[in-house]
Every structure is written in structure tokens, then in C-alpha cells.
Amino acid sequence: MIIYDIVIIGAGLAGMRAAIESSKKANVAVLSKVYPTRSHSGAAQGGLNVAIDPEDSWESHMFDTIKGSDYLADQNAVEMFCKEAPSAMYDLDHSGLLFDRKEDGTLDQKFSGGASFPRNCFGGDLSGHKILHTLYEQLLKSNVKVHNEYTVTKLIIEEGVCKGVVAYDLRHGRFELIRSKSVILATGGYGQVFYRTTNDAINTGDGMALALREGISLQDMEFVQFHPTTLYGTNLLISETVRGDGGYLLNKNNERFMSRYVPSKMELAPRDIVSRSIQTEINDGLGIDGKDYVYLDISHAHQSGKFDITQRFPQIFEIAKKYMDVDIRENPIPIQPAQHYSMGGVKTDMMGKTEIEGLFAAGECSCISIHGANRLGGNSLMDTLVFGKRAGNTAAEYSINTKLKAMKSNFLEIEKKRIRSILSQEGNESISEIRKQLRETMSKKVGIYRESSPMKEALNLIKKLQTQIQMITIKDKSSVFNTELLDYIELEYLLELAEIITIGAINRTESRGSHFRNDYPQRDDENWLKHTLAKKCDDGSIDIKYDKVYITKYPPKERKY
Ligand SMILES: Cc1cc2nc3c(=O)[nH]c(=O)nc-3n(C[C@H](O)[C@H](O)[C@H](O)COP(=O)(O)OP(=O)(O)OC[C@H]3O[C@@H](n4cnc5c(N)ncnc54)[C@H](O)[C@@H]3O)c2cc1C
Incomplete structure (x- = not known):
């Protein structure tokens, strides 16, 4: 058995930032199911928001974030976030x-969607990659122990206290008990719930599902961000900063159609609005060649000499060339919306604490909530840094002032038994088929435009698939590198989270931010200005409660751009 003060699950930006901070005071381990620099944070292109220009202010950043959230964000948390962003950036x-x-040597900044000031700092279109590697260098310098290719399959929670984890060590093929005084969840998003997604195959919402199983509340899970511009067919991201640099959205008539939806902001309206506008064009038969995509054109900026696209957007240039054979210096990029980000997650306070003693959370798997019903581009990377640091600090303070609590049950044996029973189940169902059905249904029926009866159909299917999964035979019975077993475990998570997303979306009979109901197209503050809290009960049923939204400086008003 291994013992640490703090175990951090996840080596993306939130996990690494938490590790660097907490290791100043405590004995820390990071567990990651992939090598740290392969974490999905590395795919972030655009950059991160911070009010550091003398003409800008944290108040303006705060207001944009709250308006962007359709007034569902907790304003006390957003204020703190915007105030701490500059020091996170300078760190x-x-x-x-x-x-x-x-030219003067200060950090360059540009516009991102929903922002009233150019406050997005960036590193070409490789921002996430650059931050991830910078933090990894710091992690290597620290005394943090990194366990690569360790997949946590169980949180140890006994008598209301988190006491460690059980993890599958892929390389050595064994399940291990890792005890600690505290655990930080930093496991990222669940994009794989949806068929069309910008997220990697590893984004299966593990931390959220592990918490859900322990009766911990997930907050606002119905709020799923769909990014407007992803490469047609592959759904690889084409960053919002392409529009920040003047990119146009065009329909089949070569019309900049955003002028009909949000003339004041055009292509730089917030993501929920731009995604819906694109989807409406497609639904109305105005997609290119009548298909389900429109064009994003930035070639004019290159041709006018504003900048060299291959320097400004090297990754996007390469992606479009490789996957679609499009040279974006001369031609528009075919794009369509796809799932991108989870505004919901494990309910967490501003210090990173969850409802369970000794369990903390940060990054995309958490919900604090600073993004409310719709996250602004550039606010998530900053979220991982500000709240990763906070969670690391809080967990360290807690751990150095706490003794390791005794563990009464044999959690390792209980978990091994559960895994043995998965390996011994038999039937004709297949992981890939169930996964495909789930993802296609979620994209189709719980996507950009939602309605009661398709969502109820989706929920019925999810429940059916939750039963069918027990009829899957895992053919690989070996212990080392059993990726088939991991695929199964991840599929369980996806099904559990899909259920929570769908129930929350069915219940919320209004439209707010990313959650748009054709049958309830208006925002309804009187009944729905509240957070959804979903908990799993012992009998497997889902208990839904609601919680108040913190309104401090900006009373809700109509969200007009
Ligand atoms: C293509 C793309 C581009 C984006 N661009 C931007 C942008 O420009 N600006 C912005 O603000 N936001 C952007 N975002 C959002 C932002 O990148 C993410 O929200 C953020 O990086 C998430 O960081 P994280 O640390 O929470 O999670 P991740 O970086 O996803 O890391 C999760 C970690 O958890 C580990 N893990 C997961 N499950 C387990 C388990 N069971 N056991 C052990 N380890 C586990 C993984 O191995 C990984 O190390 C983008 C997102 C995408 C998909």
C-alpha cells in the first residue's frame, strides 16, 4: 500500500497546477491515466482571458462572464476568479x-467571443500545449510523485471522509490501494458522451462519475457547451480566435449570416448563440451544398497582409490541410458545431472543497460555478489555473493539519471483486455498439436544440443500454494493458453521466445559455434562476434538488448583444 498526504487524480492543467501548489507543503502524488503531457488541456488552441491591459478591468471581465453565463454563474466566485486571473497569468x-x-514586449491579447475587450492571451494556436509543457517543467522540478497510466476506478469514502483511491496500474496489470489524507479530482470533461465532440477519447468524465457513485452532487450537468466551429466530419476544433482575428461565417449564399442574428457582435457573439445560429442555417437548408456545414473564412486576413496564417494559426493551417485538403490561406474552412465543454461538474466551493471531507475538485470536472449556463472562450484555461492553485492550497492546509484516518473496510478487495465480476460476465453485446448508440443519440436528441419527447426517448435508451452493458463479454482476460476492460469501465461512466445530463435537461423547462428548449424558448428567472443538483441514491435512482445562485453586483436582465 502506498500512502501520501494528497493524491491528485489528473495531470492536465488543473491537476498539475494543484500539484505544484500543494507540494510546497505536503507529500503529493499525481495519478494520470495518460502521460501528463498527453492530457487533453494540450489541445486548447485559443488562449486564456485576463484583464491586464490598463484600459481593461476585472469588473469588465466579471460582467462579460456573468452575462455570458446567462446569469447562472455565482457572482462571488466570478469576482474572485477575475481578480486572481492576472497573478495566475504572471505566474x-x-x-x-x-x-x-x-512589439513593446508585453503580452499580446485579442478578442474572444462575448468579450467587450481584447483580453485573450495566446501562444499562436498552441496555447494549451504551451501552458501544459510549462507546468510540466515545474512539476518535474517539484518533489511530486507522478504515477503514469494509473486509472482510478474507485474513491475510498468511508464515514463521510475521503481516504484515498483504488487505481488500475495499466503497465503492471494490478489494482492498487493508494491511501491519502485528501484527494483532488482533476479529471477533465466528458465529451465522449456525444458523437460530435472536440474532446479526445480519454475524456470520459471519470471524476464526475466516481463522485456520483459516492452520492456526491453533480451541479448543472444539463449545461453542455457546443462549440460553433469544428472541422466538418472530424470535429477537430477551429479556435474561436480565428473569428477573433476577423474570420467570417458564410452560408451557401456567401452571406455573413450572423448579421441576421447578432449584428452588434457578428461572429464574436458567445458560443451558445453562434452555435444555434449555424445550426439554424443548416436546418433551413442554407448549409454549403445543402449539407450540415457552413464556411469559416479567414483567407482575406492572409491575402491583405494582415498576418501570415501559417505563423498565426500553424496548427489550424495544418489540420485543415491534412484532414480536408483545404489551404486556408486561399479557401474557407468547412465547419459545424460540436460538443466542446461541460459547464456542470462536481459541486465545489471557491476553495475547491466538495461535499465530502478530504475530497477536493478543480478544472473541468468541477462546478464552482463561474461559467453558469454558458462558458466564455478563454475562461476555462484560466479556471484550471486559478482554481487548481486554490484547490491545491486548500488540500495542503487540510492535509498537514489532519492525521491519516483508519480504513475499516477492505476497499481493495471489494474493488477487485467488482472487476472480477465484470470480467466474468457473458453475453453478445459489444462495447463499441453501445457506445455508438449512446453518443449518436445524445448528439441528436440532447444536443443544441432540445425538446421534451426526443429527450425522453434518449433517457429510455440510456436506461436500456445500462442494462445491456451487463451482457458484454470482455474477451481480454489478461491483467496487463487490458484496454478492453478500461473501455468497459469508461462506457459505464458515459452512461451514468448521460443519464444525469438528460434528466437535468428534461426537468429544466426554460431556455438559458447552452440549454435551448424548442418547447420552452424563453429564459424563466422566476422558476429557473437556480442550480440543479443531481445525486445518486443507494437504490440507483437520481435525486434532483435545486440551489440558489449568488447574485452580488449584476442583477439578471435580458441577455442582449
Ligand atoms: C480542442 C479544445 C480546445 C480548447 N481550447 C480552449 C481555449 O483556447 N481556452 C480555454 O479557456 N479553454 C479551452 N478549452 C477547454 C480547456 O482546454 C479544458 O476545459 C481544460 O484544459 C481542462 O483541463 P483539466 O485539467 O480540467 O482536464 P484535462 O486536461 O482533460 O486533464 C484531465 C486529466 O485527468 C486524467 N484522468 C481522467 N480520468 C482519470 C482516471 N480515472 N484516473 C486517472 N487519471 C484520470 C487524464 O489522464 C488527464 O491527465 C478547449 C477544449 C478543447 C477540447
Whole structure:
């Protein structure tokens, strides 16, 4: 058995930031199911928001974030976030982050959607990659122990206290008990619940599902962000900053159709609005060649000499060339909306604490809530840094002032028994088929436009698939590198989270931010200005409660751009 003060599950930006902070005071381990620099944070292109220009202010950042959230964000948390963002940015800068600069040497910034000031700092279109590597260098310098390719399958929670985890060590093929005084969840999003997604195959919402199984509340799970511009067919992201640099959205008539939806902001309206506008064009037969995509055109910026696209957007240039054979210096990019981000997650306070003593959370798997019903582009990377640091600090303070609590049950044996029973079940169902059915249904029926009866159909299917999964035979019975077993475990998570997302969406009979109901197209503050809290009961049923939204400076009003 291994013992640490703190175990951090996840080596993306939130996990690494928490580890660097907490290791100043405590004995820390990071467990990651992939090598840290393969974490999905590395795929982030656009950059992160911070009010550091003398003409800008944290108040303006705060207001944009709250308006963008359709007034569902907790304003006390957003205020703290916007105030702490500058020091988080300078921490990175002083650690050697290679971001773009202006001629005077200060950090360059540009517009992102829903922002009233150009406050997005960026490193070309490789922002996430650059931050991830900068933090990894700091992690290597620290005394944090990193366990690579360790997949946590169980949180140890006994008598209301978190006491460690059980993890599958892929390389050595064994399940291990890892005891600790505290655990930080930093496991990222659940994009794989949806068929069309910008998220990687590893984004299966593990931390949220593990918490749900322990009776911990997931907050606002019905709020799923659909990014407007992903490469047609592959759904690889085409960053919002392409529009921040002047990219146009065009329908089959070569019309900049955003002028009909949000003339004041055009292509730089918030993501929920732009995604719906694109989807409406497609539904109305105005997609290119009548198909389900429109064009994003940035070629004019290259041709006019504004910048060299291959320098400004090297990754996007390569992606479009490789996957669609489109040279974006000369031609528009075929794009369509796809799932991108989870506004919901494990209910967490501003210090990173969850409902369970000794369990903390940060990053995309948590819900604090600073993004409310719709996250602004550039606010998630900053979220991982600000709240990763906070969670790390809180967990360290807790751990150095706490004794390791005795563990009464044999959690390792209980978990091994559960895994043995998965390996011994038999039937003709297949992991890939169930996964495909789930994902297609979620994209189709719980997607950008929602309605009661398709969502109820989706919920029925999810329940059916939850039974069918027990009829899957895992053919690989070996212990080492059993990725088939992991696929099964992840499929269980996806099904559990899909259920929570769908129940929350069916219940919320209004439209707010990313959650748009054709049958309830208006926002309804009187009945729905509240957070959804979903808990799993012992009998497997889902208990839904609601919680108040913190309104401090900005009373809700109509969200007009
Ligand atoms: C393509 C793309 C582009 C984006 N661009 C931007 C942008 O420009 N600006 C912005 O603000 N936001 C952006 N976002 C959102 C942002 O990148 C993410 O929300 C953020 O990076 C998530 O960081 P994280 O640390 O919470 O999770 P991740 O980086 O996803 O890390 C999760 C970690 O958890 C580990 N893990 C998961 N499950 C387990 C388990 N069971 N056991 C052990 N380890 C586990 C993984 O191995 C990984 O290390 C983008 C998102 C995508 C998909």
C-alpha cells in the first residue's frame, strides 16, 4: 500500500497546477491515466482571458462572464476568479511560458467571443500545449510523485471522509490501494458522451462519475457547451480566435449570416448563440451544398497582409490541410458545431472543497460555478489555473493539519471483486455498439436544440443500454494493458453521466445559455434562476434538488448583444 498526504487524480492543467501548489507543503502524488503531457488541456488552441491591459478591468471581465453565463454563474466566485486571473497569468509568464507578445514586449491579447475587450492571451494556436509543457517543467522540478497510466476506478469514502483511491496500474496489470489524507479530482470533461465532440477519447468524465457513485452532487450537468466551429466530419476544433482575428461565417449564399442574428457582435457573439445560429442555417437548408456545414473564412486576413496564417494559426493551417485538403490561406474552412465543454461538474466551493471531507475538485470536472449556463472562450484555461492553485492550497492546509484516518473496510478487495465480476460476465453485446448508440443519440436528441419527447426517448435508451452493458463479454482476460476492460469501465461512466445530463435537461423547462428548449424558448428567472443538483441514491435512482445562485453586483436582465 502506498500512502501520501494528497493524491491528485489528473495531470492536465488543473491537476498539475494543484500539484505544484500543494507540494510546497505536503507529500503529493499525481495519478494520470495518460502521460501528463498527453492530457487533453494540450489541445486548447485559443488562449486564456485576463484583464491586464490598463484600459481593461476585472469588473469588465466579471460582467462579460456573468452575462455570458446567462446569469447562472455565482457572482462571488466570478469576482474572485477575475481578480486572481492576472497573478495566475504572471505566474505562468515568470515560469517561462512562450506566449505571443506585442512589439513593446508585453503580452499580446485579442478578442474572444462575448468579450467587450481584447483580453485573450495566446501562444499562436498552441496555447494549451504551451501552458501544459510549462507546468510540466515545474512539476518535474517539484518533489511530486507522478504515477503514469494509473486509472482510478474507485474513491475510498468511508464515514463521510475521503481516504484515498483504488487505481488500475495499466503497465503492471494490478489494482492498487493508494491511501491519502485528501484527494483532488482533476479529471477533465466528458465529451465522449456525444458523437460530435472536440474532446479526445480519454475524456470520459471519470471524476464526475466516481463522485456520483459516492452520492456526491453533480451541479448543472444539463449545461453542455457546443462549440460553433469544428472541422466538418472530424470535429477537430477551429479556435474561436480565428473569428477573433476577423474570420467570417458564410452560408451557401456567401452571406455573413450572423448579421441576421447578432449584428452588434457578428461572429464574436458567445458560443451558445453562434452555435444555434449555424445550426439554424443548416436546418433551413442554407448549409454549403445543402449539407450540415457552413464556411469559416479567414483567407482575406492572409491575402491583405494582415498576418501570415501559417505563423498565426500553424496548427489550424495544418489540420485543415491534412484532414480536408483545404489551404486556408486561399479557401474557407468547412465547419459545424460540436460538443466542446461541460459547464456542470462536481459541486465545489471557491476553495475547491466538495461535499465530502478530504475530497477536493478543480478544472473541468468541477462546478464552482463561474461559467453558469454558458462558458466564455478563454475562461476555462484560466479556471484550471486559478482554481487548481486554490484547490491545491486548500488540500495542503487540510492535509498537514489532519492525521491519516483508519480504513475499516477492505476497499481493495471489494474493488477487485467488482472487476472480477465484470470480467466474468457473458453475453453478445459489444462495447463499441453501445457506445455508438449512446453518443449518436445524445448528439441528436440532447444536443443544441432540445425538446421534451426526443429527450425522453434518449433517457429510455440510456436506461436500456445500462442494462445491456451487463451482457458484454470482455474477451481480454489478461491483467496487463487490458484496454478492453478500461473501455468497459469508461462506457459505464458515459452512461451514468448521460443519464444525469438528460434528466437535468428534461426537468429544466426554460431556455438559458447552452440549454435551448424548442418547447420552452424563453429564459424563466422566476422558476429557473437556480442550480440543479443531481445525486445518486443507494437504490440507483437520481435525486434532483435545486440551489440558489449568488447574485452580488449584476442583477439578471435580458441577455442582449
Ligand atoms: C480542442 C479544445 C480546445 C480548447 N481550447 C480552449 C481555449 O483556447 N481556452 C480555454 O479557456 N479553454 C479551452 N478549452 C477547454 C480547456 O482546454 C479544458 O476545459 C481544460 O484544459 C481542462 O483541463 P483539466 O485539467 O480540467 O482536464 P484535462 O486536461 O482533460 O486533464 C484531465 C486529466 O485527468 C486524467 N484522468 C481522467 N480520468 C482519470 C482516471 N480515472 N484516473 C486517472 N487519471 C484520470 C487524464 O489522464 C488527464 O491527465 C478547449 C477544449 C478543447 C477540447
